[in-house]
Amino acid sequence: MILNTIKQKKYWVYNVNQEQKWNVVSEFPSIQDAQQLELVKQQEQQMLFAADSTDTVLFRYKPDDEFLTYLKNEGIVLPKMQIADPYSGRFDNLEALSDKAVLTVPYIVTSDLYEEFGLDESINLYGAKHDLVKRLNNKFETRRFAENNLFQTTKGFFCTNEDELRLAYNKLKQEGFERCVLKIAYGSSGKGLKLIDNDRSFNLLLKFITRRNKQFYLLLEGWYTVRQNINCQLFISTEEVQILAVTEQQIDNNGVYMGTNFTPYYEAALVERYKLEMLRLGRLLQGQGYRGICGVDSIIDQEGSLFPIIEINARLTQVSYLISQVMKLKQQYQVVESRFIRFNSSSSLNFNTVYNIVEKAVVPSQENRFLIYTFARHNSIEFDCVLYRVFVLFYGDDRSAVEAMIVRFNGLNGEFKTDIKTEQEV
Template sequence: MDTSYLRTLKTNLLGTPDGRLVLVCNFEAENWWAEGHVGLPAPRFSAPTSVVSRMEEHGVLLAGADDVLLLKHPLDPGYREYLSRLGMPLPTVLVPENVRADRSTTEDVLDSPDLLRRLSALGAEGARLLPMGTTVLEQKLADRCGLPLAVPDATTFARVNGKIYSRRLTDSAGLRAVPGDCCETRDDLAAVLRRRRAALATGTRIVVKDAYGVSGKGLLLLDRPETADRLLRMVDRRAERSGDDRLHVVVEEWVEKSHDLNYQFTVADDGRITLDFVKRAITENGVHKGHLMPVALTPAQRTELAHAAEIVGVRLHSDGYAGVVGVDAVVATGGELYPVLEINARLNMSSYQGGVTERHQRDGQMALARHYPLRLAAPVSFDQLARTLAPVLERDGAERFVVTCFGTVNADADRPAPFDGRLYALLVAADQERLAALDRAAQAALADLTAKEQR
């Protein structure tokens, strides 16, 4: 049976909890939205890496038994059986017949006539397409198959997902914002850096962010006037070569933080706002590493986040957006809450965790969603991984270790050995101390796997 989390999502998006979804988890969406925008002087657009592509397997956690999930590769049979034993309502998985490593799954689907015919039949039966976020590719797929989108079009997604949009919305809404500025030209940046030069000289740090950067990419920390001068010289050289002085970045003061937060709400077609959850985000050098839940907040902080969700949701709906919204926030070391650091109007990693946490995290328990880096000398089957992880997978009692994405483990297996992999999991325990112990046990088991593979 579908989780209440999925049924609520379907009600908000489709108007009924029993609608049928066709999911495509296009984690590379920001690359497409960034086209036409000029960020920091560095290569930005590239084909999605194999690991990012295989992250699409997270969709199996969200989809219901009557839904369809589009994947570049089929699920590992052992992993599918494992999920079934856990009681997960597995969707139908459809794989394009024409697959290329240098293309996204949506591009593969668009080049697969047999699969397109099946999707057209699903559209005729009333199914709706739910991408992680709509780009020109998913819109093209919806149009070609007569498979209507469950969320807005690509133009709307691109408009509401830039950091400049987030900052301007936050400022105009009167929400507490990190001090900063939006820049759309080289002269804008020069003026901002000139104004902040004295502060940089006294130790203040500022961060420059690409309007469409993601996961630590397109982010530059400036800690003294010389680094600001160097950045401006790079921008000038590029502008001279291209004859284009546009620059789409946000410049903000660096906030010394206690911890990061991530909260999700859903904007229904009729404008209703539903606050789904609040989690503590685990980051390292600006790169997302996982989530800890629940998070300890004061009543005032919870009220402020709920207020921000309502305000941001109403603004997004007035701009034509309906769907899932993930918002990054931060609690400063002084206790101040900055409720909107960045708006991600799309599905996110937390979105895919909703169903599995509902099934496996009991009231009063703590959960950690994270990934484990691997270094392997040969591909590993799920059954082999399960034997390695037996000390944590087969624990009795309330503690649980649930593998939430296996496809990323062998994503780079076609490269010369040893190759890198990544395992995603959800850990559940009675308290943070036991959760940390479970995490250490998992790391020890996986280290043993790496050692064995490299011998």
């Protein structure tokens, strides 16, 4: 990762879920899954792959000791770790962050970052100003920005009332769109959008919205059949704009992130055009004062048309944290992809038990292997079970073999029937 070239000491913090906090509207029917959010927060473990050995990562949740031992055995050089008090959620002894020689690296720069982590506002923070970060993460502002700077954009309309929404929906149907997507300003990984499959689902959603508010501000877009997603990691400094990686996100039919292909294939001419557009975007963001890492989500539709700016993620992303590890793997292997599963069990499974289950399921070989890079676990009193999220990098030289491993891994989603005994029970 480009931050590895910064020699000053760094502290890493993971203030995830900010986009959802920014949504002050409630136009969509939604359920806040506090249980899954506990697992999402534990993706802070991914900071281990970006931080240097002299850095310190601030963890809300103590990682599993077996997981840390596993990472060391896999050759991962771990940074220093500081764990929050499990009751107050606060960190002790953060005076070092006030030293101007120390750089604090958050997941996203926000105005409430200081209060959330108990930080002094005088700290040296990596990234852009929080008001610019918030504006660039706004889906509405992103679309206007793309239109104003003549990037090719998807068909869509801003709507402020029922009549405008009906008119926009009918126009998109006349344009040939079988599905549409309704968006609010903030949200990542499928949050902040609702897919509309037909007239019935449109009318039900419209009824829900207008019952709550007669006036609103929403974005209705046509839902494109995507041939491939294409994604970019930009590094923007005062001196330069640099493309760190071009990857392919794996997205399900509801727009939810499933993983990343770090070694995708695209037509050479298209990649060249995409990189030119990304560098142009980077220079525009640079001119607005943006500094730091920025992720860009783009699509290629069935006709081969490139839409360079679907979303701007003015923050670190999962790819940002993994770049260094992925680059090492790409030096030896032709194929590198990531995926994750969610499952539950009736009893608590330690890391080694879960690792053995995954290994038995995916059947790795000497040439095609896997690395678990996140092991998140939450005891759910509400559901009387233990919830897990496990993120894995798959790598090898045989694409079909790696893809077969991924299929078998995906089969672990759901419930583990725990007639399996944990090591403590044996």
